[in-house]
Amino acid sequence: MSGNTKYLIVVCGPTAVGKTSLSVEIAKHYGAEIISADSRQFYREMNIGTAKPSPLELAEVPHHFINNISIHTKNYSAGKYEQEVIEFLDEYFKTKDIAVLVGGSGLFINAVCSGFDSFETTDFKQQLTARIFLNGKDLSWLQQELERIDPEYYAEVDKKNPVRLIRALEVIYTTGKKYSEQRIGKKAERNFTSIKIGLNLEREKLYERINQRVDEMMKAGLLEEVKELYTFKKLHTLNTVGYQELFDYIEDKLTLEQAVELIKQNTRNYAKRQLTWFKKDKGIYWYGPEEKSEIMKYIDSQLIF
Numbered sequence: 462m463s464g465n466t467k468y469l470i471v472v473c474g475p476t477a478v479g480k481t482s483l484s485v486e487i488a489k490h491y492g493a494e495i496i497s498a499d500s501r502q503f504y505r506e507m508n509i510g511t512a513k514p515s516p517l518e519l520a521e522v523p524h525h526f527i528n529n530i531s532i533h534t535k536n537y538s539a540g541k542y543e544q545e546v547i548e549f550l551d552e553y554f555k556t557k558d559i560a561v562l563v564g565g566s567g568l569f570i571n572a573v574c575s576g577f578d579s580f581e582t583t584d585f586k587q588q589l590t591a592r593i594f595l596n597g598k599d600l601s602w603l604q605q606e607l608e609r610i611d612p613e614y615y616a617e618v619d620k621k622n623p624v625r626l627i628r629a630l631e632v633i634y635t636t637g638k639k640y641s642e643q644r645i646g647k648k649a650e651r652n653f654t655s656i657k658i659g660l661n662l663e664r665e666k667l668y669e670r671i672n673q674r675v676d677e678m679m680k681a682g683l684l685e686e687v688k689e690l691y692t693f694k695k696l697h698t699l700n701t702v703g704y705q706e707l708f709d710y711i712e713d714k715l716t717l718e719q720a721v722e723l724i725k726q727n728t729r730n731y732a733k734r735q736l737t738w739f740k741k742d743k744g745i746y747w748y749g750p751e752e753k754s755e756i757m758k759y760i761d762s763q764l765i766f
Contacts, residue, residue, distance in 0.1 A: 466765055467554045467653040472563040473498075473570055473739055474660035475732035477670040479750035481514050483660065484563035485522050486753060487760070491559045494523040496546060498564030498573065501701060503542075506532045506690060509683045510703035512674065525549060532690070532698040538628065543572035547651075554653065558766065567738035568625070574657075576649025591634040595627045600700060606630060614641035619734055621727070623697045656763045658756055659745040661736065668729050675703075675725045683707065684717075702727045 470493070472484045488495050497503070501511040505528035513519075513527060526546065530537055546562075553560055562573060595603065603626040608615040610633055618625050629640040636643065662670070687707040690699060694708045703724050710720040739745055748756050 466558070467550075468559045468764060469550070469574070469653045469655045470559060470561045470760060471498075471570060471574065471655055471657040471745075472561065472660065473565065473567070473657065473745065475667060475735040475739075476512070476565050476728060477674045477732070478660045478662055478667060479670075480563050480565065480660055481512075481518060483658075483750060483753065483756070484561050485514070485518050487757075488522040488561045490757065491561075491760075493557065493559040493561050494525065494553070495561045495563055496549070496573075497524060497526045498562050498566050498569045500539075500542075500564075500566040500569055502527050502564075503530050503537065504528075504532045504534075504698060505530070507686075507699075507704070509678050509681050509686045510701075512678070532693060532696055538624075539568045539572040542569050543576065546573050550653065559764075560653075565735050567735065567742075571742075574651070574655045576651075588631065588635045591631045592627070595630055595634075596697075600626075603627060603630065611639045611641055613639065617738065619731070621700075621702060621731065623700050627697070654763075655744070656760055657742065657745040658760070659739055659747040660750050661747055662749060667732060671728050671732060672725050675721060675728060678703070679721060684710075687711070702731055 472480050484495055502513050600623050604620055607626050614629055632640050687704055706720040706723045709715045710717050
């Protein structure tokens, strides 16, 4: 293919639905490379609990934005991710026509496809003061504060993700306006066309996959991984499903059985929030993970070179 049109094939959907295997098949079929849009897979210290592609999958197709930063990296935002991915794609599309973006982090996918919302900048000293103040607060406080001052954004945000809660509160504190009111903006111009594929399953089947994946993670050594990261448990990066519950087990707040069941429950809740986010995007075409031939036909119908 050597035409001028460039395409970004987006594979999105809830956790454990089968996005990774589909993205590898699509990338191999079109001679493309894969960009991760899973915000937890960026961190090189978090492996089992973030369901990174297997060594075989990583070897089959070049992957980017996996293991690219450390849990100690500060202020890695959707805006920073957008900038880095767009810079990568500008170079990539000089030699290739198709790239694959895969993940379940809707905010990061939207940042690449449409641009990240830009907010009014005020005094940077004030912004830093707000950030330091918010970094000292626990998850429960952040949740209550955001619900109090911006219930609209609170209704859709990933409430277990302190980075997003802090980001929203920082913007509110430094601009004096609700985060939800400032997020409506023009789409950024892109030099590629996005083709969005959403994967979903019947709820019971998806929940069964989630439960099975958690059991597989435990067998693969998730508890040992969490123990190695325990020293850093106060980092916001590690305040996430699969890690927080096992930290509580290590501190004798839960039995191991209770912690595992809680991981399953919290992951199921996360999957529901992911679907709520993605269902708002009318540009996504939805399929079951078994409908691979139909997906390929749809993609082929959208490609014009």
